[in-house]
Amino acid sequence: MVSGVSITRLNSSAESFNQQLDELLKWEAVSNLNVNQTVAEIIAQIRLHGDEALIKYTNQFDRLSVNSINELAISPEALQAALEQISPEQKQALIEAANRIRQYHEEQKSCSWQYAELDGTILGQQVTPLDRVGVYVPGGKAAYPSSVLMNVIPAKVAGVKEVIMVVPTPDDQVNSLVLAAAAIAGVDKVFRVGGAQAVAALAYGTATIPKVDKVVGPGNIYVATAKRMVFGQVGIDMIAGPSEILVVCDGQTNPDWIAMDLFSQAEHDEDAQAILISPDSSYLEAVERSINKLLPEMERAEIIRQSLSCRGALIQVTDIDEAIEITNRIAPEHLELSIENPEQYLPVIRHAGAIFMGRHTPEALGDYCAGPNHVLPTSGTARFSSPLGVYDFEKRSSIIHFSAKGATKAGQVASVLARGEGLTAHARSAEFRIDKQSMGE
Amino acid sequence: MVSGVSITRLNSSAESFNQQLDELLKWEAVSNLNVNQTVAEIIAQIRLHGDEALIKYTNQFDRLSVNSINELAISPEALQAALEQISPEQKQALIEAANRIRQYHEEQKSCSWQYAELDGTILGQQVTPLDRVGVYVPGGKAAYPSSVLMNVIPAKVAGVKEVIMVVPTPDDQVNSLVLAAAAIAGVDKVFRVGGAQAVAALAYGTATIPKVDKVVGPGNIYVATAKRMVFGQVGIDMIAGPSEILVVCDGQTNPDWIAMDLFSQAEHDEDAQAILISPDSSYLEAVERSINKLLPEMERAEIIRQSLSCRGALIQVTDIDEAIEITNRIAPEHLELSIENPEQYLPVIRHAGAIFMGRHTPEALGDYCAGPNHVLPTSGTARFSSPLGVYDFEKRSSIIHFSAKGATKAGQVASVLARGEGLTAHARSAEFRIDKQSMGE
Numbered sequence: 001m002v003s004g005v006s007i008t009r010l011n012s013s014a015e016s017f018n019q020q021l022d023e024l025l026k027w028e029a030v031s032n033l034n035v036n037q038t039v040a041e042i043i044a045q046i047r048l049h050g051d052e053a054l055i056k057y058t059n060q061f062d063r064l065s066v067n068s069i070n071e072l073a074i075s076p077e078a079l080q081a082a083l084e085q086i087s088p089e090q091k092q093a094l095i096e097a098a099n100r101i102r103q104y105h106e107e108q109k110s111c112s113w114q115y116a117e118l119d120g121t122i123l124g125q126q127v128t129p130l131d132r133v134g135v136y137v138p139g140g141k142a143a144y145p146s147s148v149l150m151n152v153i154p155a156k157v158a159g160v161k162e163v164i165m166v167v168p169t170p171d172d173q174v175n176s177l178v179l180a181a182a183a184i185a186g187v188d189k190v191f192r193v194g195g196a197q198a199v200a201a202l203a204y205g206t207a208t209i210p211k212v213d214k215v216v217g218p219g220n221i222y223v224a225t226a227k228r229m230v231f232g233q234v235g236i237d238m239i240a241g242p243s244e245i246l247v248v249c250d251g252q253t254n255p256d257w258i259a260m261d262l263f264s265q266a267e268h269d270e271d272a273q274a275i276l277i278s279p280d281s282s283y284l285e286a287v288e289r290s291i292n293k294l295l296p297e298m299e300r301a302e303i304i305r306q307s308l309s310c311r312g313a314l315i316q317v318t319d320i321d322e323a324i325e326i327t328n329r330i331a332p333e334h335l336e337l338s339i340e341n342p343e344q345y346l347p348v349i350r351h352a353g354a355i356f357m358g359r360h361t362p363e364a365l366g367d368y369c370a371g372p373n374h375v376l377p378t379s380g381t382a383r384f385s386s387p388l389g390v391y392d393f394e395k396r397s398s399i400i401h402f403s404a405k406g407a408t409k410a411g412q413v414a415s416v417l418a419r420g421e422g423l424t425a426h427a428r429s430a431e432f433r434i435d436k437q438s439m440g441e
Numbered sequence: 442m443v444s445g446v447s448i449t450r451l452n453s454s455a456e457s458f459n460q461q462l463d464e465l466l467k468w469e470a471v472s473n474l475n476v477n478q479t480v481a482e483i484i485a486q487i488r489l490h491g492d493e494a495l496i497k498y499t500n501q502f503d504r505l506s507v508n509s510i511n512e513l514a515i516s517p518e519a520l521q522a523a524l525e526q527i528s529p530e531q532k533q534a535l536i537e538a539a540n541r542i543r544q545y546h547e548e549q550k551s552c553s554w555q556y557a558e559l560d561g562t563i564l565g566q567q568v569t570p571l572d573r574v575g576v577y578v579p580g581g582k583a584a585y586p587s588s589v590l591m592n593v594i595p596a597k598v599a600g601v602k603e604v605i606m607v608v609p610t611p612d613d614q615v616n617s618l619v620l621a622a623a624a625i626a627g628v629d630k631v632f633r634v635g636g637a638q639a640v641a642a643l644a645y646g647t648a649t650i651p652k653v654d655k656v657v658g659p660g661n662i663y664v665a666t667a668k669r670m671v672f673g674q675v676g677i678d679m680i681a682g683p684s685e686i687l688v689v690c691d692g693q694t695n696p697d698w699i700a701m702d703l704f705s706q707a708e709h710d711e712d713a714q715a716i717l718i719s720p721d722s723s724y725l726e727a728v729e730r731s732i733n734k735l736l737p738e739m740e741r742a743e744i745i746r747q748s749l750s751c752r753g754a755l756i757q758v759t760d761i762d763e764a765i766e767i768t769n770r771i772a773p774e775h776l777e778l779s780i781e782n783p784e785q786y787l788p789v790i791r792h793a794g795a796i797f798m799g800r801h802t803p804e805a806l807g808d809y810c811a812g813p814n815h816v817l818p819t820s821g822t823a824r825f826s827s828p829l830g831v832y833d834f835e836k837r838s839s840i841i842h843f844s845a846k847g848a849t850k851a852g853q854v855a856s857v858l859a860r861g862e863g864l865t866a867h868a869r870s871a872e873f874r875i876d877k878q879s880m881g882e
Contacts, residue, residue, distance in 0.1 A: 143862075397790070402802040410541075
């Protein structure tokens with residue numbers, strides 16, 4: 001039996017509110033010395049012994065007994081077979097979700113551009129996709145096919161030629177939904193490896209695992225630590241903190257709906273954070289009643305209860321404007337504006353990973369099939385970072401093509417500045433291109 | 442007296458070429474345990490004691506004797522005074538460079554977008570600038586005004602309201618060119634602090650230094666280590682390795698020009714890398730002669746000699762196509778295509794930070810006034826990253842607004858997928874929005 005939830009109540013008019021809010025939001029990822037040492041050792045071994053080390057760690061950590069790396073490759077036929085193995089309803093849902101995600105991400109593609117100056121000088125920027133990307137997909141109990149779609153499709157839309165997926169199969173447990181999602185998303189190669197050893201293999205390459213240019217995808221502390229360590233050798237996506245939702249409600253949405261929206265974050269794990277802000281104190285009470293009413297029915301009730309008790313909150317404010325002010329301070333991963341005419345508040349929302357507008361847009365739709373990415377900045381990092389997108393799989397090269405005339409003009413500017421910095425080779429390199437005859441022009 | 446340069450010669454047709462090239466390019470940043478501990482301690486002290494610790498460290502490391510943080514602020518008047526203090530020629534050069542940089546970066550601005558689906562559902566992306574950015578500018582001997590322009594202007598073009606610059610003034614040495622550049626670029630506040638303590642103050646804020654959302658700008662090993670450590674608390678730009686140039690030449694450019702272009706990278710520091718590729722072996726010899734002829738004239742001859750001897754190379758290839766192939770493998774920070782009709786090769790160049798095209802575009806113009814940013818991905822990271830740009834000071838929020846009808850359709854897809862992942866609160870949150878009456882529509 002699950003006991004009731006005691007959820008923090010805050011009031012923005014309280015003198016200590018700012019301090020209480022800071023306390024509530026406080027989150028610092030603990031970096032563990034033991035984990036760091038273990039991961040550093042695993043990376044060193046993979047760099048030194050390649051496939052051999054990868055097999056050894058995989059047998060050890062995933063309790064397998066394979067002898068060759070080929071046993072760890074999943075063939076394209078096996079992916080197609082998985083697609084036929086899942087229910088027609090699931091297959092259809094994956095295809096519809098993939099289509100919506102693809103359509104949205106198509107809008108994110110960048111274009112190369114150039115402009116010419118009067119003297120014939122050309123400046124521009126060339127956009128190209130990354131060559132090869134590694135996608136980490138957790139295995140075992142938290143195996144999420146939606147995560148395959150969200151990480152692979154933007155890479156493919158960007159034009160990445162080769163997407164390598166790694167997914168551990170502890171105790172030989174293969175998740176058909178994950179493989180089916182890989183088939184639909186267009187993954188090029190799949191290997192049944194995981195943990196820090198999989199990240200290291202992707203970053204440095206082995207005889208079998210191709211070396212990639214970027215590693216994306218969620219994982220446990222070992223995976224996150226390995227990603228941090230290989231950063232620079234390859235690109236990485238954000239290292240995510242616990243999931244969060246901030247719901248702003250005017251008090252007119254069915255309280256059961258909002259309670260369930262809060263649950264949908266809280267069920268991820270005990271550290272997840274679900275916060276509701278409303279100017280209507282009786283509504284906050286109604287939602288609290290809904291929480292206590294609905295909680296016992298939930299499969300992951302104990303996780304939800306812990307998350308809401310430790311990190312959840314119901315915050316009363318004077319009005320929606322104040323709610324938006326607090327929102328900008330929190331910079332939430334997920335923001336639900338469950339209010340009338342939410343679009344009027346868009347221009348004043350400065351920081352949020354994704355904004356779910358209106359009463360019919362629960363955050364859960366965004367996790368699966370709305371279209372936008374579900375990989376979003378957590379722990380206030382929406383102040384400076386963005387959802388995973390096509391732009392994460394593209395990079396830009398500056399283009400500079402001076403005409404002889406342009407080089408003469410720019411050369412004089414560069415010469416003055418380079419000499420001001422004491423870099424005379426820079427100055428002389430620019431001066432060589434100055435055409436003395438045309439300097440006066 | 443400077444002795445001659447013994448520069449590595451490679452030939453792409455040699456059997457061991459690939460291995461030799463790997464050896465040449467090898468670069469791994471050493472992370473130093475002592476530095477790590479020192480920086481961690483400095484960050485902890487700044488978090489704990491704020492301004493007081495900042496004053497203490499600044500007095501200690503920069504050999505100052507200030508008593509109050511106000512003595513470390515540089516007023517807007519002082520910036521304007523610096524602008525009048527430098528030579529008219531320098532002022533004019535800074536203004537022209539700033540104008541060209543601003544004009545180029547204006548092209549990089551992103552726009553918010555939305556689209557509506559048939560059932561009234563709206564999807565989109567909102568682009569907003571970061572609120573506040575910190576720019577680190579090294580002081581002392583390597584004080585580069587160009588670096589101020591290159592880091593500040595993109596932030597201002599993005600719409601960042603407040604740019605805080607920190608620049609150490611060891612032994613009270615203030616660099617007027619740096620302050621003048623700050624005035625021209627539109628820096629909002631300047632503090633005379635540096636090192637890990639300045640990075641920590643920007644990341645966590647003190648009573649006086651405002652907490653920023655992102656820290657950018659180059660620095661020594663302490664600054665780079667501090668940036669790595671505060672990453673997550675704030676955004677950071679790339680941590681740069683040594684500067685590099687790769688020149689591809691068809692043999693028709695004045696060899697003195699190319700020698701000086703190689704010098705312009707090599708003079709940065711002993712670890713800088715300058716490589717020339719040409720199909721013309723007699724041209725490689727001509728450039729080598731120019732190198733030995735011009736070197737004794739150079740102010741930074743000893744640095745150049747060491748850089749070219751240890752990390753430079755002259756590579757002979759069969760043709761320009763092969764040169765481009767090797768270029769893509771190297772993914773250079775700076776690529777000079779000193780060849781006829783360089784634009785024909787643009788479509789096949791996949792990886793380069795900046796591409797300098799034609800005989801009249803020395804890399805040095807890009808460092809100061811061409812327009813594109815001089816902060817570029819080093820050590821092969823152009824495979825997955827981009828020049829610093831306006832996009833680094835913007836972030837995006839996904840916008841999702843389902844109509845009742847749209848939520849009914851999407852809710853069914855989300856429900857199937859959420860149940861497949863065992864996340865029933867997600868499923869029920871979506872199901873609440875399914876309008877049973879209209880399901881068949």
